[in-house]
Amino acid sequence: MDNLRVCLLALLSHWRRHPLQFFSILVGLWLATTLWTGVQALNSQARSDYARASAVLAGPAQVQLIPRRGERIPQSAYIGLRRAGWPVSPLLEGRLRFAGEPPISVQLLGIEPLTLPAGLQVAGQSSERLDLASFLGEPGQAWIAPDTLQRLGLQAGDVALTLDGQRLPPLQLQAQLAPGVIVVDIGRAQALLHAPDQLSRLLLPGDFSAPALPPTLLDSLQLQPAADGDDLQRLTDSFHLNLTALGLLAFIVGLFIVHAAIGLALEQRRGLLRTLRACGVSLATLLGTLGLELGLLALLGGLAGVASGYLLASLLLPDVAASLRGLYGAEVAGQLSLSPLWWLTGLAISLLGALLAGASSLLRAARLPLLALAQPQAWRVAQGIWLKRQALVACALLLVAVAVWRYGDSLLAGFALLASLLLAAALLLPALLDGSLALLARLCRGPLSEWFVADSRQQLPALSLALMALLLALAASVGVGSMTEGFRQTFSGWLDQxxxxxxxxxxxxxxxxxxxxxxxxxxxxxxxxxxxxxxxxxxxxxxxxxxxxxxxxxxxxxxxxxxxxxxxxxxxxxxxxxxxxxxxxxxxxxxxxxxxxxxxxxxxxxxxxxxxxxxxxxxxxxxxxxxxxxxxxxxxxxxxxxxxxxxxxxxxxxxxxxxxxxxxxxxxxxxxxxxxxxSTQIFERTFAATAALNSLTLGVAGVALFISLLTLGQSRLSQLAPLWALGLSRPRLAWLSLAQTLMLSSLTVLLAMPLGLLLAWCLVAVVNVQAFGWRLPLHVFPVQLLQLALLGLLTSLLAAAGPLWQLARQSPADLLRQFADER
Amino acid sequence: MLIVEDLHKSFATAQGRLPVLRGVQLQLAAGTSLALMGESGSGKSTLLHLIAGLERVDSGRILIHGQPLNGHNEAELARWRREGIGLVFQQYNLISSLNVAANLAFQARLAGRQDAQWQSHLSERLGLAPLLQRYPEQLSGGQQQRLAIGRALAARPQLVLADEPTGSLDETSSEAVLELFLELVREAGSSLLMVTHSARLAARLAHRLYLHQGRVQALED
Incomplete structure (x- = not known):
């Protein structure tokens, strides 16, 4: 235990000297968890609201009598059926409007609790347990969910006034009730909806074997068998799967930051690890301590991420709710109410993410010879082997993508295709960049240009993860942007026609x-x-x-x-x-x-x-x-x-x-x-959350690049100092470093464009077809591509600006220290 | 070719300004060599850095062929380092991303004074010819130091500044490397100013200057 404590303290002392890396890992975990938990919060809120909606009247599947024509049934039909021995229970549905800008529309449901089929639950309560005296007596009760109450700006016990001046019974909170619904006694509902002696439906117990309807009612009523009732869930599944996929992408991009920062931290601490091992710390203890340290970081980042994920979801919820209402008629509350399980899941995801991001670095650290000095070129040699392995995995993934495209026939297969393509492209990127730089090196003739390319290649291992994040984020932006813009054009032309x-x-x-x-x-x-x-x-x-x-x-x-x-x-x-x-x-x-x-x-x-x-x-x-x-x-x-x-x-x-x-x-x-x-408004709001998540993902990639450059900037001093001593001024070195970053990100941006278009094709020709059933033509928007390319470069420029500004301002003393005998 | 007049330099510390050089004077004629000696903290490296234009003087003058270095801006100082001097450090400071051949020729190419024959001669003399395609970290300490020497001399600079150039090597290796170094400096026609702690090595140079607490204590020929 002492070993572990001593080891942990030694490892943690690294962060005191490298607060930036500490900050990088935290930011990575924080952003990744924020985007993932934010999307999950939206999905989880919507799904819990669907469950509440179906639980307004839940229980054994009910058989119903519905009108053959129009929306209403005369009350006399109900009375006739009861007299004939049918165990029917009446329901009346309609909408009430309350003051608001625009006016707030709420569904009113009138029930008759005495005749409700046995076993039926109303707003999560068994119909046998209802407080009938309060509900039916004077002044009665109007049941309402907490979110609807808040939307109306009222409190429990208040009496709500409709726009046409009618008074509801005092409002009674029912936590399990669906949002956007008020339940009252059917007699009050008839008065409020100006529907005297009218009903919407008649409920029958699920096990009731209905005889033939009396001949007098055959013309006006029809029997509707029990439905499986999960239409809403099924219809909205694609919408939520799309959101989940975007959330997952953002999460992965966030993990790139963590991966990069942990990798560099381990690289810099290799000397320390060697010393600890030399002092008798076993490999198991060392790895355990590194894992423990990672866990602590994940907990900190996760806590911050879950909190801001909640905030992000609160910001996006109005657009998502409007989309779900407009597209599927699904009522989703305008505010979040999430269970403790959601918070715990968020933390677990952060821990899992940190483990995933850190595992490969730990493995690499355990495998790389500890006695080798931490030299960039050694790292590059070791990286060379990894580049080959990565390229092989990428090729395997491309084969998987082709197989999934050829033989897959589900939405999950569509997303598997996207995931394989993106991952393959990301894994191939370092090898492609290295290859491009090697080609470029052959064209170089001057000493500076040779150094410029050679040094860029040397920086690749440290920057490749951030560049992968940039590639993924940019390709996703191009893909989703092309799909959205293409859909907008098709949709608007279709609407016009x-x-x-x-x-x-x-x-x-x-x-x-x-x-x-x-x-x-x-x-x-x-x-x-x-x-x-x-x-x-x-x-x-x-x-x-x-x-x-x-x-x-x-x-x-x-x-x-x-x-x-x-x-x-x-x-x-x-x-x-x-x-x-x-x-x-x-x-x-x-x-x-x-x-x-x-x-x-x-x-x-x-x-x-x-x-x-x-x-x-x-x-x-x-x-x-x-x-x-x-x-x-x-x-x-x-x-x-x-x-x-x-x-x-x-x-x-x-x-x-x-x-x-x-x-x-x-x-x-x-x-x-x-x-x-x-229709256009619904369309815009549907893609508002998508656009927001996309921009955030690109932002995360920018942060990944910024942090990588900043971390790299510290270790690059020893590479740049000799050049300064050989006669290159600090501003010139800063400009050269900027040009190096821009060259690497330009190559990445260049590769992201075709990848993005391939992604767009997958979205319109595979994912959309599986998710919604329609295929859109693939449109290419050169101006949009140019804008995104410039945005990608701007992101890189902004990410590079801070570290370069530091370099340009580096005092000669810092550079001279590189010549001292202190390393 | 090099005249240093009444040179003062101090550094800011938490306790105030710390004077490192207090009125140093020296002269170095073209083609000659001078060993700069003194205890740790006597200001040897600082003097070297000032002459290289890596630091700026507080007061006094550094004249190169009668031209003062003091008023130079950063770009002019960079040019002086690029074209006028060759620097050899104890820690070699090679460019890890370039191979031996590129490192060797780097400064000469920067200065626009590439001489393939001379560079080939250097690589032969320094034992680097079979190693040209290797990267610095694939070399031994002695090989790295020889490469640093080669890079400094490749442009045949007017002045070579060396700071403990053999400090990382064992005694036998340092003797051999220094011997070769002095020979090549002579062949290049450069002047040499070398910081060293070793009296034995210093004895191989034409002049010796002792610094004590930032002041010239003695000059020996």
Missing amino acids: RLAAELYLAPRDGDQANAVIGWLEDQPGVEAILPQRRVELRLQGRPAQLQGIVDHPTYRQHWPLLEAQANAWDKLAAGQGVMLSEQLARHLRITLDATLQLPSETGVQQLPVVALYADYGNPKGHMLVNVDWLRQHWSQAPISNISLRVAPEQVASLKSALEQRFVLEGARLIDQQGLKSW
Whole structure:
């Protein structure tokens, strides 16, 4: 034990003399842990909110009765069923708006606790344990989650006022309730939602074997079997996997800093290690002490990283929440509430990272002959062997990448392809740089240029990890940037084409739809009324929407098709074909001309696939058929939307008239411009977190380079002092050193560009296809590449500036010390 | 060729300024040699550094062929080191990233005075010819020191400044290396100013100057 203590104190004394290295390791661990835990915090918050959402009413899978048309069921149907012995429990759902800028919209759920199916949990509580007297009595209770309460700026016990002046019962905190939901007694919900005697759904126990519905209700109700209920989780998986991949990349880049700093520290302490061994410290004790020291550093860096990861996640959460809400309709709280397990996991990740980053250095230190002096050229010779091994591993990884690309067929395989490519490129970088410098050396003719290249090669081992980090960060920026920018262009062109109608209307129910259509027929300026009917299906276990449209030039001219048979629109109009969204076709593994089987009310229908179209941003599968064909097989398919072609000058007045006449609030009536700007906003927010993580990763790479140069700067004094003595001025040496750094980073930047484009191709052609089901064309944006290349060089310049400024200001005494007999 | 007049130099320490040289005078004619001797801390190395332009004087003058070194800026001092002198240190200070051949020719090429024949002669005389493709750390101490000597003489400088050039070598090796060194200095036609602790080695040079506490104590011919 004493041995360990003495050994540890001796090792720690190194950091007193080299605070910069100590700082490097801490910064590396701190940044790596920050980015990783930040992303994990976002994912973990979203997933816990999905769990809370599905736990609003959780329990044995429920069978439900839902309306055939529109959104509501008359209360009389519920009473009739109860009288007939059906154990139904009513639910009413709707939205309430509260004051805020913009107004805050919250889902209101009305329940009838006395009839809830046995075993059902409401907001995490068993329905048998509910305090019914308080919930049902006066003044009643409105259950709300803590985050929703905070969003409304209220406190438990307060009475919330809706925008239309209605008072809710006093708010009661329910920690397990989903964000964005308020639960009240159904009678109060009917009053608050202006829906007297109306219900949304009727719940039945999961084990209830339902007899045939009474004939009087057959027309208005349909039985919906228990769903597996994890759609949201499944749909959002790709989104979270993408975030995780970015977080992992940033984590790895952060670990490069740790790896570089630990490697240099060990190199400098080789003399000390030798002395300790000579004094009788066993190799096991020495390695144990080094491990212990690493653990202590990891704990410090990890604690700081977890704290700032929390801060980072808090900053990114609003954008991520908006994306999830916009893309998947998933409610995610605007604030973080993470379990102690998350904090512990963050620390564990930091420890694991430090171990990973330090393990190879420890191994190298244990293998390198301890009696060899710490000389840069010896290090280079040892490094030469490692370069060869690294290059071999890189080649093996490239083979893995090719195999995964050729035979892989999942999102994980897509990420494995990216990881193999990136790692292979990173491992090849030092060998490529060394090779390039060797070629350059052949062209050098003057003493300075020869020294310049030879010295750059000598610096490579110390800088290669930082340069690898720069390569990875820059390639990721190029790849993700090209993908995002390409997607932006494709998406915006697609929106312009697809959103051809001037007004889009989502009627409340069938009656309202008919009333709207009847009224519109008499309005001036309305050029076409295009009602669409929709049924929700499940195909191969995934949700899909079947949409029936009328035959109209609006679709023929504007609906963008990726692949189509000749006369596809004619076949659709004749009910002889179906068009599929690209992602659904991929999911079903169906191509053009194949036959699609659709389970309808009248049996399984078979239709040939006549076209495939892009349907960006829709997590569900989508199909187009002729509306008359749809009604033949789904007689009750409701009108889900009405697109209106309107003379441009009439749009505003017609919109206003529709709003007033049919009380069409907010999202039920939207004009083309509004819809485009809403979609674009969702798009921008979706990539905001990606862009932020990307920039941070590049920043981390910059820090890696800065720290490597700073650490290297100290040891380089002995290399530069002889040149100074031989007649090179300090400013000139500083400029030469700057040029060396820029040359190495320029070569790295140059290699990062094609790697980034390869990455972009993998993202659009492999990862996106697996994650979202759509493939995007690969766009190359030369200006963006140039900007990123300059950014990479600027990062290197900034990283090099500090150490060079130090060198340029180095006093002659420091340089002269290199000539003294003190080494 | 070299005249040092009333040279003063002190360094700042925590206890105030520490005078190292207090009015040193010396002269060195072209083609001659001078051993600089004295106890540790007497100011020998500082005097050498001042003449090399590695440090700046507090007062007094250093004249090279009648031209004062004092007013030179950093770039001019660098040029003086590059073209006018050859430096040999106890710790060799070779460039680890360049091989023996490149190290040997380095300063001569910097000064624009490359003479392939002379360099070939040097490498032969110094026993470096079979080692030209090796790197400094692959050489023994004696070989490294011979390489440092070769580099200093490759440009045939006016003045060679050597600070304990054989201090890292054993007695036998240092004798042999010094013998060779003096011979090559003569062949190069350079003047030599050498710091040494060894009276035996100093006796091989034309003149000896003793420094004591920053002052010239004695000059022997």
